[in-house]
Amino acid sequence: MNTRAVPTVPDRRTVESAVALACRAPSLHNSQPWRWVMGTALRLYSDPDRLLPATDGFGRQMVISCGAALNHLEYAFTANHWRLVIERLPHSSDRQLLSTINFIPAPAPTDFVARMAVAIGRRRTERLPMDPPPAWADTLEQLVRITAGTGVELEDLGQRSRPALEEASRRMTGLRHDDPTYQAELRWWSGRGLFPDGVPEQARPSDRQQHSVHLSREFPPGRASTPDGGPSEDRAAILLLSTSADSRLDWLRSGEVLSAVLLACTDRGLGTCPVTHLTERAVTRTLLRELSSGEGMPQVLIRVGAGTGVGEPSTTPRRPLSEVLVRERPAPGHLPGE
Ligand SMILES: Cc1cc2nc3c(=O)[nH]c(=O)nc-3n(C[C@H](O)[C@H](O)[C@H](O)COP(=O)(O)O)c2cc1C
Structure with a gap:
């Protein structure tokens, strides 16, 4: 008898x-560069x-x-009792197609998966x-376990x-000051309060605090600031995600691991911040490579720490579902699953 689960x-x-x-x-900059199409399978596309x-000429961060x-x-x-069968970068004439996702009914999720799903909202x-x-050693051990076998290397740079x-970050910020195209793009994706995308004022450090995290991308000043008694100097742990090559599959996998790491840290009550400006120019990417004990291509840095506002939900908006999810008409003769 054929016992294989039927999608x-x-x-x-x-x-x-x-x-x-x-x-x-x-x-990247809350650009939300995705499109979902639901037909007989769900498909994920990047949105050029x-x-x-x-900032991201090759679309790596997209x-x-x-x-x-x-x-x-x-x-x-x-978490909702469905196992996914994911085909990454399926053969297609459409370069934006990143994944085809099929579904198999599954039993109740593990406690870990249920907690990761809850962490999404936090x-x-x-x-x-x-x-x-x-308890960093314990967290790090869990993060290394989560990334094992993914093709993405996680390293604590210490x-x-x-x-x-921080010196590289200062140099990069200086270079970018002289780049009007980069600055115009950054302004466009910052503080356009009228639209549900970009990085809003309340998520950007105030003028006073802009320079207290030396290892960060400089944004136009916003309204976020540490309350009295909060940390004034950044002492977050610094993680690096790298991959052996720099293909689109490496980028997709890096994003998956980035998400898993951020959610696991959130679940532990830790604050996180992806940091990527140092991966955007060859000179600083090479420096990251030199600081790392591995040989891989640096993809993303992540600051992980404890802070006063950690655990409060994001105030950064998202686009409405109707803009990003399309339902295909079922083919004649096909019975939709609803
Ligand atoms: C590929 C990528 C690169 C990012 N680079 C940075 C960065 O350099 N600096 C930063 O402060 N945030 C960075 N972020 C975080 C985004 O700005 C953030 O996810 C977005 O504004 C949505 O806000 P939220 O994470 O609070 O929901 C990056 C995120 C991704 C996925």
Whole structure:
């Protein structure tokens, strides 16, 4: 007897709520560069209209952002009793197609998956200074376990690397001051309060605090500031994600791992911030490579720490589902799963 599970399709509400959770994923400047199409399978596409050419000319971070959404989606569906069968970069004439996702009914999720799905609603990017993460050795052990076998290397760069990283960050910020195209793009994606994308004022450090985290991308000043008694100097742990090559599959996988790491830290009550400006120019990417003990291609740095506002939900908006999720008409003779 054939006992293989038969793929089927979840009902409309399940798909919509899982995709809505997936769209809570982090993305470069909150560009949300994804499109979902639901037909007999669910398909994830990158959206080239949301590429940031001056910051991310090759679309590397666009694909990383989509990878983060894919991992969010997986936790959201698995917590809802569906196992995903994901084909990454399926053969297609459409270069934007990143994944085809099929579904198999599954038993109750593990406690870990259920907690990751809950963490989606609590994760946010913390740009203010953070204290060192408590119980770090234990957290690091869990993060290494989560990344094992993914093709993405996770390394704790340690505080010894901080002076070199902060110096590189200062140089990069200086270079970018002289780049009007980059600055125009950054302004466009900052503080456009009228639209549900970009990095809003309340998520950007105030003028006073802009320079208290030396290892960070400089944004136009906003309204976020550490309350009295909060950390004034950043002592967050610094993680590096790298891959052996620099292919689109490496980027997609990096995004998936980035998401899993951020959610696991959130679940432990830690604050997180992806940091990528140092990966955007060859000179600083090479420096990251030199600071790392491995040989891989640096994809994303992540600050992880403890802070006063950690655990509060993100105030950074998302686009409505109707803009990012399309339902295909079922082919004649096909019975939709609802
Ligand atoms: C590929 C990628 C690169 C990012 N780079 C940075 C960065 O350099 N600096 C930063 O403060 N946030 C960075 N972020 C975080 C986004 O700005 C953030 O996810 C987005 O604004 C949505 O806000 P939220 O994470 O609070 O939901 C990055 C996120 C991704 C996925």
